Amino acid sequence: MARASSNRRKTVVTVLAWAIGLLIFFPILWTVLTSFKTEAEAVASPPSFINFHWTLENYAEVQSRSDYFRHFLNSVVISLGSTVLGLIIAIPAAWSMAFVPAKRTKDILMWMLSTKMLPPVGVLIPIYLIFRDIGLLDSLLGLIIVLMLINLPIIIWMLFTYFREIPGEILEAARMDGAGLKAELLYVLTPMAVPGIASTLLLNIILAWNEAFWTLNLTAAKAAPLTAFIASYSSPEGLFYAKLSAASTMAIAPILILGWFSQKQLVRGLTFGAVK
C-alpha cells in the first residue's frame, strides 16, 4: 500500500517536472521551429506547429548577410577570457575569505554582492569615457575586463561557498608538511575544489555569453559578439521574425550544447551547500 502510494507520488512528480521543463523549453523550441518557416508563416494566425513549408532560406540569408563565425569567435574569446581572468583573481580572494576571515569579511562579501544591484546603465557614460580615453572601445580586451568585473562577485561568492566546505585541517596539514601559499593554493586547494571551480567556470561562461548590455554598448564592428549579431535582425518596421529566429538559433546553439553536456556539473554547482 505504502509502495503504491510512493509510486503514485513519484509519477505525479515526474509528470509535473516534465510539464514544467517543457514549458520552460517551449520558447526555445518555438524559436527553432520559426527559424524554418517563411516570414509569412512566422506571423500566421493561427500558427502552425510543424505542419508548414520547412525551409532553410532564413539560415542562408543570415549567413550571407552577416559574418556569423567572426561574431561566434568574439563570443568565445570574451566569455572564456573574462571567466578565466575572473577565476585567477577570485580563487585567492575566496581562499582568503574562507580560510583567513577578517572582522569585516562578511561585510565585504555583502558589499561585493550589492554592486550587482546597480543598474548597468548608471555607469555607462563614465565607463564609455574611460574606454574612449584608453582606447578600449570596440576591443575584445575591453569587454573581457568589463565582463570579468561584472561577474567577479558571483565567481567569488560561488568559490567562497565551495571553499568553506573544505576542512581547514587539510590545508593546515599541507602547511605542516612545508607547503607555501602558492603550493597550498595550486596543489592542495584547487584540486580539491575542481568540481566547484568547474561549475563556476561553466556558469560564468553562460553569463558572459548572454550578456547583452555592455557587449552591445561598447562594441562597433570589430569586437561585436553574438548578442550584436542577434540585435541586427530585430526591426520595429518590417516583419523579419523568421530571420531573427534563425539568427537566435545560431547564437544560442553553442551555449545550449555546452549546457546540455555539462548540466550535471552545473546543477551540482548551483545546489552545492543549499541543503544542510
Place this chain on the structure above:
Amino acid sequence: MNYRAWLCGAVSACALGFAAHAETITIATVNNGDMIRMQKLTDDFTKDHPDIQLEWVTLEENVLRQRVTTDIATKGGQYDVMTIGNYEVPIWGKQGWLMALDDLPAGYDRADLLPAIAGGLSVEGKLYAVPFYGESAMLMYRTDLAEKAGIKMSDQPTWTDIKAAAKAMTDKDNEVYGICLRGKAGWGENMAFLTAMSNSYGARWFDMDWKPQFDSPEWKATLTDYLDMMKTYGPPGASSNGFNENLALFQQGKCGMWIDATVAASFVTNAKDSTVADSVGFAQFPNKDGVDNHGNWLWSWNLAIPASTKKADAAKAFVAWATSRHYTELVAASEGWAASPPGTRTSLYENPEYQKAAPFAKMTLDAINSVDTKKPSVQEVPYTGGQFVSIPEFQGIGTAVGQLFSAALAGNMSADQALQAAQALTSREMTKAGYIK
C-alpha cells in the same frame, strides 16, 4: 619554383601595402529592408573607391539610437557614418555634433531632394544629413471589403468617413476588424500616430509659452475618437500593437483599414507575404471636418557624419553615393524599380517606370508633399516636427504620455484621466527642463 615563391611574396607584399593604405569607415545603420539592400550593393561603391573599405554595424532602431547617441555625445568616434532620423538631425546639428554637408560632389543634384525632406534635415539653411529614404503616413484599406460594404473611399477622407467605413467593414465573427492603429506605448509608436492624429484634429502639444495643451478640446476629441474607434472596431489586445503587429494583421486580411507609415505600402502589396496584396487601396491621412491638416507625419532615415570623424572625405564619398540618383538606378537594375528607396528624390516620382512598378507612388508623394514640419498644427506652435516635437526632452515625455494613452486603450483608465495625467506630467517635465518659467 623559387621564382614563383618570390612572385607570390611580392604580390602579397603589394596587397598588404595596399590594404595598409586603404581607409576603413564604420557605418552604423538601422536594420530595415532598404538598408540591408544597400549593404549588398556596396561593391559598386568600393569598385570606384578601392581605397575605402566599409565596416557595418547593423542594429535594431532603438538599440542603434542608444548607441549612436552615446557615441556622438561623448565624442567616442566609433562611427564615421551614422543612420539617424529627422528627429535627431536638427537637434544634433544645432549642438555642432554633425558635419555640414554643403560640399557634396557637383553631380549630387541636391535640388532633386524632396523639399519637405531636405527642409527637415537643415538647420539655418545648412544640410546636416542626407536622406536615404523618407516616409509620411497614409490610409491603407481593403478595396474588396469597401466594395462589399458599399463604400467609395475618397482620396482625402475625413475622420467621419473613417469611422463610418470602420463600422461597415467590421465583421468580428470572421475576425475582420474595421480599423487597426498603433496602441503600443512609445514616442515612436502610439505617440507618432496620436501626435499626427491630433495635428489633423487641430490640436498641438504646446502653446507659444511651452505650456502643454492636453487640457484642450482638440486633444480631448482626438483621444476620445481614437479610443472609441479602437474599442468598437479595433482588434483585441490593440494596446500591444505597433507597426509590425498591425502589418501582420493587415497582411492576414484581419484589418479593413490601417493608417500608418507609407513604407508599409510596399509590404502589404507584396504578394509573397501578404494575402491581400491585390486588394489594397490608398488614401491620404484623414483630417477632421473643417481642419486643413493631414497629420504632418514625416520621417526619414538619413546618413550623417559625426563632426569628430577623422575620415571625413571617405565618409562624404560614401553618403553621396548611397543617397545619389545613381544608387536609385542601381537598385532598380538589380531588384526592380519598386525596391528603390522611396521618399527622397523628385526624379524617382517623375520616372514612369517607378510609377508603373509602385501603385502607391503618387499617394506617397502627395502625403510627403503635404507635410510642413515647421507648421505641424493649424494653431501656432513654438516647435518643429510632425509626429514628434523636435526637442531633446520629447523621447522621455512622449514615451511617458504614450504609456498613459496605451493604458486608456487597455481600459485601465478613462480618456479624461489619461489626458489629465499627461497634462500634469508634461507640465512638470517642461518646468524642470526650463521651458516653462
